[in-house]
Amino acid sequence: MPDLRVKALQLLTRRDHSRAELHKKLAPLAESEDALEAVLDALQAERLLSDSRFASQRASQRGSRYGNARLRQELRQQGVNDEDITEALDGAGEEVERCRQVWAKKYGRPPESAEERAKQLRFLQYRGFSGDSIRRVISGADE
Known part of the structure; x- marks a missing residue:
């Protein structure tokens, strides 16, 4: 169990992990599921996880x-x-502002054709912005 805790702390010193992510990474090293859960519970109680x-x-x-x-x-x-x-x-x-920044960095000018508009819409959709945010950014660029 101490080895499991050491490995968990090594992973957490590099960056924060979610409990599920840390569980997945430590599962192959654990003797049992109970031992792994005990280590994760202890780390959470100490606010390290x-x-x-x-x-x-x-x-x-x-x-x-x-x-x-x-x-x-x-x-x-x-x-x-x-x-x-x-x-x-x-x-x-604010999502609209983040969307505007991503759009400005990539394109920076309003679409000149329907094809270009569709391309910009697809790009922002792929990035996970909401339809409302995209419409506000693209229509604001047209003005």
Whole structure:
């Protein structure tokens, strides 16, 4: 069990992990499921492991490039619960403004044709921005 704790601490010193992500990485090294859960519970009790902190950091890091839908999907895949995800996305900043920054960096000028408009819409959709945010940015660029 001490080896499992040491490995967990080594992983956590590099970056924050969600509980599910750390569980997945440590499972092959654990003697039993109970031992692994005990280590994870101890780390959570010591506040060394926190899904809400992981979600907040992840959203702030990747929020400058991606929309809320994409961030929500990534955090769910990492095993973060919906309550922590919502809290993290609230702290990531206004989605419309982030969308505007991503659009300005990539294109910086209004679409001149329907094809170009569709291309810009697809790009922002792929980045996970909501339809409302995309419409506000693209229509604001036309003005």
